[in-house]
Amino acid sequence: MRLRLSPAIGLAAFLGVTAAATRAQAQCCSGYTLATACSGVPLTKARWCIQNSAPTGQAALPPAFCDYGEKVVSTLETVFNIKATGVFEFELDTQTGGAHTGTACNGFGAGVAYDAFVGSAYGATGFWGYLLSLHEAINVWTGMSSSGWPTDWWADHQSAFPNLMDFRIMNTIGTSNNDQNLLRAGVAQKGRFYPGGDSADPKVVALDNVYMAMPNGDGFAGFSQMFALQSGDGVKWDSLGVPNPDVKRSEYVVGFMSLAAKQLVLKLLQGPGANGGGNICNNTPDGTPGDQPYTCSEANINAIATAHCAIAANGKQTAHLASLRSGNYASVPSGPCGSTCPSECACDAANHCVAYWLGAPNDGGTDAGVDAGTGGTRGDAATDIGSAGGGGVAGGGSGGRAGASGATADASTGTGGAGGTIDSGRGGASGATADAATTGGGGTGTGGTSGTGGAGAGVTGGGAGTPGNAGTGGKPAGDTGSNSGCGCRAFGRDRSEPRAAISLVALVMAAMALARTRARR
Amino acid sequence: MTAARCVVATFFVSVATIGACKLGSSAAHDGDATSTDGGQRGCRDNDACAADEYCQYTPGLCGRGSSAGTCRRKPVSCQDTYSPVCGCNGIVFDNECAARAARVDLAAIGGCHTVPDWASCGARYCDVFTSYCEIYLSDVPEPPTTYTCKPLPLDCKPDRGTSRSCECFPSGTACLTFCGFIQTGSLPGFHLTCQGVKEPK
Numbered sequence: 233m234r235l236r237l238s239p240a241i242g243l244a245a246f247l248g249v250t251a252a253a254t255r256a257q258a259q260c261c262s263g264y265t266l267a268t269a270c271s272g273v274p275l276t277k278a279r280w281c282i283q284n285s286a287p288t289g290q291a292a293l294p295p296a297f298c299d300y301g302e303k304v305v306s307t308l309e310t311v312f313n314i315k316a317t318g319v320f321e322f323e324l325d326t327q328t329g330g331a332h333t334g335t336a337c338n339g340f341g342a343g344v345a346y347d348a349f350v351g352s353a354y355g356a357t358g359f360w361g362y363l364l365s366l367h368e369a370i371n372v373w374t375g376m377s378s379s380g381w382p383t384d385w386w387a388d389h390q391s392a393f394p395n396l397m398d399f400r401i402m403n404t405i406g407t408s409n410n411d412q413n414l415l416r417a418g419v420a421q422k423g424r425f426y427p428g429g430d431s432a433d434p435k436v437v438a439l440d441n442v443y444m445a446m447p448n449g450d451g452f453a454g455f456s457q458m459f460a461l462q463s464g465d466g467v468k469w470d471s472l473g474v475p476n477p478d479v480k481r482s483e484y485v486v487g488f489m490s491l492a493a494k495q496l497v498l499k500l501l502q503g504p505g506a507n508g509g510g511n512i513c514n515n516t517p518d519g520t521p522g523d524q525p526y527t528c529s530e531a532n533i534n535a536i537a538t539a540h541c542a543i544a545a546n547g548k549q550t551a552h553l554a555s556l557r558s559g560n561y562a563s564v565p566s567g568p569c570g571s572t573c574p575s576e577c578a579c580d581a582a583n584h585c586v587a588y589w590l591g592a593p594n595d596g597g598t599d600a601g602v603d604a605g606t607g608g609t610r611g612d613a614a615t616d617i618g619s620a621g622g623g624g625v626a627g628g629g630s631g632g633r634a635g636a637s638g639a640t641a642d643a644s645t646g647t648g649g650a651g652g653t654i655d656s657g658r659g660g661a662s663g664a665t666a667d668a669a670t671t672g673g674g675g676t677g678t679g680g681t682s683g684t685g686g687a688g689a690g691v692t693g694g695g696a697g698t699p700g701n702a703g704t705g706g707k708p709a710g711d712t713g714s715n716s717g718c719g720c721r722a723f724g725r726d727r728s729e730p731r732a733a734i735s736l737v738a739l740v741m742a743a744m745a746l747a748r749t750r751a752r753r
Numbered sequence: 754m755t756a757a758r759c760v761v762a763t764f765f766v767s768v769a770t771i772g773a774c775k776l777g778s779s780a781a782h783d784g785d786a787t788s789t790d791g792g793q794r795g796c797r798d799n800d801a802c803a804a805d806e807y808c809q810y811t812p813g814l815c816g817r818g819s820s821a822g823t824c825r826r827k828p829v830s831c832q833d834t835y836s837p838v839c840g841c842n843g844i845v846f847d848n849e850c851a852a853r854a855a856r857v858d859l860a861a862i863g864g865c866h867t868v869p870d871w872a873s874c875g876a877r878y879c880d881v882f883t884s885y886c887e888i889y890l891s892d893v894p895e896p897p898t899t900y901t902c903k904p905l906p907l908d909c910k911p912d913r914g915t916s917r918s919c920e921c922f923p924s925g926t927a928c929l930t931f932c933g934f935i936q937t938g939s940l941p942g943f944h945l946t947c948q949g950v951k952e953p954k
Contacts, residue, residue, distance in 0.1 A: 285866075287936055325864075327873050328935040329888050329944030332862045332898060338817045343862070347933045360931050363948060364890070371893060391892040395949045424949070430930060431950045519951065 261337035264323055265290070270298035277305040278320045283336075285326045286346040292324050293349055294358055296411060297365070303405045304369050311397070311452050312373045313460045316340070320372075322365050324349065331364040333371045342368030354420030362417050366401055370394050377459055380469030382485060384477035384518035385435050385501075385511075392435040392512075395425055396443060400451060427508050437509030441500045446493050458492035461576065465540060465556060472559035479526035480559055482513050486528060487536035491576045494588040498530055535561055537587035541577035542567030545585035795821035799856050807853060813861030813876055815841035828854045837878040839865035845878075862898075872935035872942025875900025879935075881942035882911055886935060887928055888944060889952040899952060903945075911940060919943065927953070 260266050260281030267280035268290045278301035286292050305320045321341030328345045335341040342365065349361030356362070371394070374387060381387045387394055402418030405411070423429045425436035446454025467484065474480045490497045503510015510516075513528035536556075543552045545567025555563045569579035578591020794801070796808035797816055802824035810822035831850035838849050838859050845865045846852035852859060859876035871878035874886030879902035891898040909921035919932035928945035935942040 326867075326936075327863045328933055329886060329931070329946040330862065330875070330898065330900070331890055331948075334814070334817060336864065345933075348931075351933075353931065360946075360948075367890070367892070367948065371891065374893065388893050391949050391951070394892040398949070433950075 260321065261323065261335050261339065263336060267293045267298070267324075269293045269295040273298040275302050276319075277316060278302050278322060280322045280324070281335075282324045282346070283326045286324055287326070288346060288350070292346040294361075296409075296413070297322075297349065297358070297361065299409060300362065300405060300411075300414070301365065303408060304366050304401065307401050307404060307452070308369055308373045311401075311456050311459075312377050313456050313463070314373060314376050317376075320369065322369075331368050333368050333375070340372070342372060344368060354417065354423075356413050356417035356420055358413070359417045359420065362402060362414060363398060363421060367394060367398055370397050370401075378462065378468055380476055380481070382469075382477050382482050384520065384523055385482070385513075386485065392433065392439045395421075395433070395436045396439045399425075400440075400443065404452070434503060434508050434511040437507045438501050438503055438505060438512050439509075441505045441507075441509045442489060442493065442497045445495065445497060445500060454492045455489075457576070458488050461491055461540065462488045465543065466553060467557050471557055474559060477518070477523055477526075479513075479528060480532075482526070483528050483532045484536055484559075486513065487533045487540070490533060490589070491537050491540060491587065494576060496530065496533065496587075496589050498528060498533055502528075534587055534590060538566075538577075538584075538590065539564040541573060541585045541587055544577070545570065545573045547572060794824040796824050797821055802856075807856035807858060809858050810841075813841075813859050815858060815860050822858070825853075827856055830854075837868050837871055839863045839873070839876050839878075861900075867936060867938045869939040870937055872937055872944070874902055874935075874944070877902060879942055881935075881937060881940050885909070885943035885945060888946040889928070889950075890946065890948045892949070905943070909943065917941065917943075 260279070263285075264281035264283050267282050270280050270293070273295075275298060280293055280298060280301060282290060282292050301320070301322050305316055309315055318340045321335045321339055323335055323341060323343040324346040325336075325343045326346060328347050331342065331344040331348070333342050335343065344361065344364045348364050349358050351357070351360075353359035374381070374394070381393070385392055399418050399422035402414055402421060406414035406418050422440075424431045425433045427437075443451030443454065446457075467488070469481055469484065470476075472478075472481055472484060486498055486501060498513060499505070500509065501512035502514035503512075513526070515525045515527045517523070517525045539552075539556050539561040542564050543549070543556060546552060546565070552564050555561065567573065567585040569583045569585050573579065573585035576588055577585050578588045580586045580590055581592040796802050799806075799808050802808050805827055806824040807827050808816070808822040809825045810816055810818060811820060812818055816822065828850050831848065831854055834848050836848045837845050838852055840846055840852045840855070840857040841860050842857050843860075843865055844857070845868055846855065846857070849859065861876050863873045863875055865873070867873065868878050870881050872881050872884075872886055874888075875898075877900065879886050883905055884902040885905055887901045887903045889899045906922055906926070908923075909917070911917070917934070919929070922929050922932065922943075922945070926945065928947035931946040931948065933944055933946075935944050
């Protein structure tokens, strides 16, 4: 059935977009003028303003940045789970070489020196303009989320997370806009921090490994979930009663990161991991005088994550939350398994709601497996080869932990890696799964030894992978690609919110594209 | 402490950490300003401070940051040394002491007009004949982005030739990956900017 929109609705929609665009094009700070390069681009979330004294005048801003700014804001809203407080003003400052958060009139935005937007670096035109405008915007959102991130590995002195977000977001927007120049910039920025780069940093690589280990290989959604869980518990790192840096502070951050990943990510952070990632929480000195190295405790991280689960299972009682927020996670009583046990948690053998990775495998129940292997990691560049996917967690009463996912590769020439093998569930048979590569060669799943074969599932579209080989016995194959889980997990809350947010962003982008098409006409 | 030493101090020392120069007879008053009850007094502007004090912000965002400033005694006299700085009121002062004496704090991210032959470098200006501006960008919402005037390598000095290029810096120079010019209205200066890497302590 084809939908017909009435002219009135169409006009209203058009006017709505136009009005929003007008808001975004509102007044720049005194001494700055709206970039004429963006005059034909309907912008609703960001505006570009050039300082009147810029030597290159209006020529300072290439048109490609107009839409880039818009998508930077949209992406950060999704990743951080925090809406912009207004139209974000990107300013091109006359002062050379610098960048800063805030606008010239103390507004919502950031300033970058005008000379960052012209010229080439690392084979990409405007490399520094793309990077610094994004980086400052990330700083703004970081400030809106929470302060007190570990200075020895997250941000402030060591910049692993902002650096990771820089190249991941550049790559995402470059792909969305089919902007090869921006893609080159993103690949170059990533290369700076990977082995052999001019700013090689194992911590950046370690966080990138965590990014790829997030459910379905969707690092944006994973970190977004992490921020949401932290915010939902009202945990502020600076309220833990410890200095910065400090082992407990890091264990808390790793705990919430692991909850979002639905697996303990400590070893990915400690390393050595893929591409040499590591040096976080493994007693490596951070090079800052006075900072003492430390090793994070897996047991403590498990306890912190389980405290989060227990608090939810007990109905989020104020006293329990206060304990978690003040660093006294050990005093949080255990929580029962049941409908209040959230999806980032699971049930243990004692029927307590615990961190997902601590949940006991099911004992051969009757539920069908519903949780396919998580997506494999994805390579960025055209020639990258996706690395092997992490083991997926098969839900269902018949399976315990199961199915590994096929690796994936983003670009057309990328080749998906082979699917991993499965672990048999305790008691019952586990469903074998193999996620397909997104594009390029499909991954091949390996069947469970005693489970039922599960179909391969693409993570983000593209070529289908080879379904996992069927095992023997067990229950019928589980669904692929969904995220619910075992006994407790089946009752858990569906993680649909991030998807909804992403869908909303996609809807907004579609509306903008429609408006742009109209404008061209 | 003399004004000459103050100028020297602007080299190698970051804007974020340097604090007020101790000048002339003001040296005795240059510690943390105290209120009559002996404690430090917070401020958002000069109105919150005594007539012989000014509001100094940390970081130097001229009152726009999340933290309140601190009332500090203004200098009572300054040496006649030229080492321009950018004040929070948008005016370029001959030196830091002159700005303080006028009860004006320094603008950490600059924003004042150009000064011939002096390259804007955060709140300060670098003498383009002898120095360049090294910048370590922050990765948190407010500065500690640091701006430092560093001595120019010999091959980069203007008297070494007419053409100025970033290639005059030896390979391995910190922050060389983002090198560019700072317009001054006459001879341009250099900036070398680091992003995403830790500033050496």
